[in-house]
Structure formats: C-alpha cells, structure tokens
Amino acid sequence: MKKLLPALLAAGLAFAPAAFAQDGKGPNENSASEQAAAGQDPAAEEAEEGHAETPHYPLKEPEELDWSFAGPFGHWDLAQLQRGLKVYKEVCSACHGMKLVAFRNLEALGYSEEQVKAFAAEYTVQDGPNGDGEMFDRPGIPSDYFPSPFPNPQAAAAANNGAAPPDFSLLAKARAAERGFPTFLFDLLTQYQQGGPDYIHALITGYGQEPSPAVEKSIQPGTYYNPYFMSAPALAMPPPISDGQVEYADGAPQTVDQYSRDVAAFMMWAAEPHLVERKATGFVTMIFLIVFAGLLYVVKGRVWAGTPH
Template sequence: MARILSILVGLFFTVALAWSFVLGAITAATDPSPPTAEHEFHLLPKEVHFSFDGPFGKFDNQQLQRGFQVYKEVCSACHALKHVAFRDLAALGYTEAEVKAIAAGFTVPGVDPNTGESTMRPGAPTDYFPSPFANDVAARAANNNAVPPDLSLITKARHEGPAYVYSLLTGFQDQPAELLKEFPDAKTPSGLHYNPYFPNLNLAMAPPLTADGQVEYGDGTKSTVDQMSKDVAAFLTWAAEPKLEKRKQTGWPILGFLLFATILGYMSYRNIWADKKH
C-alpha cells in the first residue's frame, strides 16, 4: 500500500511539474515580455575601424603608444592591467630605458629586505601594472560602491570589444526625453551616469574623457575625445591579445598546408582506389 501511495504522489508531482512547464512555455510564446528601458534604449556598439581589423590587419605601434598614454594618464587612476607586465611595452616600440622609466613611475608592493615587512617600491620592468586600490573595499569607497574592472582582458570579455570600449567612452550623454516620458521610473540615479552603450544604461564611472586636448600626444596627433577613445581601445585590444599579429601570420601558412594536404589526400584516394571500384 505504501509503495502504491508513493508512486501516486510521485506521479502527481511529475504531472504538476510537466503542466507548469507547458503552461509557462505557452505563456512565454504568446505573451510578449513587457518593454523595458534597457531593451528599448540600449544601443549596439558603433561601427569603427582599426588597423588590426581583418585577416591581414596589423597593430599600429604609434596608435598603441598613444593609447597607452591615455591609459596611463587617465584610466590607470581607477583601472589595473594585472595581466600586463611593464616589459611587455617593448613590443610597442619603447626602448629598454623608456620601459624602465615607465615602470619606475608606478609604485608596486614589495618587501623590505632588511625587516621582511611589506612596503611599497618603484616598479621594475618585470613587475605587472598594479591596482590603484589596496582592495575592493577601497575601490568601492572611491567609486560609488562599484569596483572598476581590470582592463587586461576587457576587449575579449565584451562582445565587439574594441568597438564596445570606443562606444562606451564616446557615449556618455543626458537621458533622452522620450526615455523619461515612456519610463518615468528609469531616471538615472544620483551618482550614476547615463550611457546607452552600457547594458543597463547607467554606470558608476563618470565620463573619463571630457574634452579635446585632455592628453597631449607626443607625436603631434590632435587628441580629440574621439581620437583618444579609439587609441585607448586599440591599446586595450593589444593588452588582451598581444600575439594577434603573430596568430594571423601563422594562420595563413597553416591554412595553405591544410589545403595542400587535403588535395594531396584526395588525389591519393583516387589513385589507390581507382581500380578497386566495381
């Protein structure tokens, strides 16, 4: 009797679960989701072109150096590059002396050789870019309770990474009147900033690039907000994938070899099995 009762109870729950699943599926298919501000006003990244686009694209070292300058003078105040070492900058065309000077301009955690206590020291080429905050608590306290993300892999972690970074940096604006008219409760909270390229439209980061000439380029390039945004997006693409050029250069010979091997294999097949078919 107990076995029959347990079977009936299990059957009841199975039928109830199946019914709720079917009912939910029918509801999802027939009743459209109510519109939200994020769905209606979120924009895809802008169309922007970089020198490294496409199968034959290459990094522009001058642009990468300009982008690094923007990162160093603007972005590094809040964002780290924990997967990038100072010595990696030699790939951008910096000399050994320049790399040492750049590293020495940053302060990194160290150990006092005399006492063994933790201390801070000037960076060395073998060090990695340090975080500007001691911990997440300090980061939240300085950034409206938000932890600024590490930028080492940001262009790989976001869809259309370079275009996303460029669009985000150039996309800060006032909330559209039609948004507030359609969604009165979607007003940007105090301390946040409206940006249609950010998934939920509001982020804690204030516009980091606010005026033309904010960074003075050493190569004479005019540093408009648009140019600085594009340059730092290119630099962060290199930071996330420094072997991009090498991968493209290696890929073409491999594709050629695979094509040749395929043709050779097909011809061998035809030659070996030609007299075996009936």
C-alpha cells in the first residue's frame, strides 16, 4: 500500500500535462473559445468594465482660425479688443477675474485717460487698512487691477459646483491643445502661437453636441459635455453666453461665434499686451543680423585677400 500510493501520484502527474495540452489549447484559450461560441466578445466585455484604452483629450482638435495678430507681421484689431472687453465685463467677469491686468493698461485699446477713469470707477475695490485698522471699499482708479468676483478660491469653488473658475490674465497663453508631428515643425516657420485663442473659441462654441454612448457613460452628473475641453469629456461650466446677450454698437454680429472670437482675442492681449512690439523688434533684429552677416563675409574676404591659401 505504501508503494501503491506514490505510484498513483506519479501517474497522475504524468498524464496531467497531456490533458492540459490537448488540442494545443490552455485553460484560458478554451474559456475564450467557449465565450466566442456562446456569442460573447471578451474584448467588448473588457471595454465595458472600464479596461479599454484611455481616451485622449480634447476629443476634438480646435479649428485654426485667422487672427489679426497671427504671423510675424500681426497686429491688434482694436475694435475687436474693445468688443472682447465688453463681453468680458458683461458676461465673464461674473466668475473670472484678471488680477494681473490694471485698468490703466486699457489705454492701449484706444481709450482715453478719462474713459479709463470712468471704467475703473464702475468697479469696487477693497483698500486699507484705514486709520482705525479696518479695510474699506472704494471705487476703482486706473492704477488698480481687475478685482476677482470672489474673496478667495474656496468661495469661488463653492459657488461654481466645486470648480473654481480660472483667472483670465494668462489663460490664453496657458491653454493650448498639443500639436503633434509634423505640425509643430511648420509652426517654427509660420510663428503659430494662436493655440490658446483657438482653444478658447472652440470651447465656448463647443457646447450642445451629442456625446457618443461610450463617452456619455463617463460624464459626471452636473457637468456639461464639450468635446474641446482638454481635461475631460465634460466640465462644470455651463454654456457661458448665447446669441444676442451682448449688444455691439459697431454693428458686429451678435452671435456666440463672434463673442467667442472677440473675447479670445481680448484674452490674448491680456496675456501678452506687448506681442506686436515684440514681433516688430524681432523683425528688425533679423534684418540686422542678415546685414551684419553679409558685412562680416565681405570684411573677411578683404582681410584675407592677400594671404596665400
């Protein structure tokens, strides 16, 4: 009996690999073939369980628009910037601040000093402390900066579904969808740097589209689907503006598309107000370097002309 038991165990171990390798299939392969025979797709089930490939955002790439400030010879369209300021003041400023932009900077948009003073006085700015050590509110002056609509980020988040609205000061430079190969190589020649305004325009006009069933499952309650949002399929901000909401005195179209173009251009100016001057300086510098290189070549020829080679 003592010899029979080890013999049975050895026989079982010997036949186990043969049974496992029958028809050249392992246990996982047999399971997969059985699921396929039963009409089940393992890959589909895996996707439904959340193991599918991670999506890349934004789901749609922003459209490249024509901007007056684009290219090496770009310039500001002052009428557009003034309309963008109006859109910001009447719509966007309810949630977004511009803490790095001073009222006096608005003179660059074609406003006089008196107009800037009147514009700044429409805002209430906290100042102090006074002689009693207390803070107080007063009308704004040109040296003040655009105030935030909320006292702190926590209050901003509490009033906006848990997401604090970002400051507009540098948003046009900070928000831009990535441009892959070989597009970014051509950007070196065209001086493309309008990714931020393109993205802002696409985001504002991207509401109201229907998500696919796969994307709809990942949209959280209380958020709004927007395929141009660069961080998720939906965001906490509802559609910020609608047709006819802001009245233009210059006869420009009062549509969401026009509003988004104007406020995106204004935000680009706020992020880089010296953009036009920088481009002009760069152009003059390039001309100087080309002429200087030619002069160096001529001088080198004259200096070494009498030297035998």
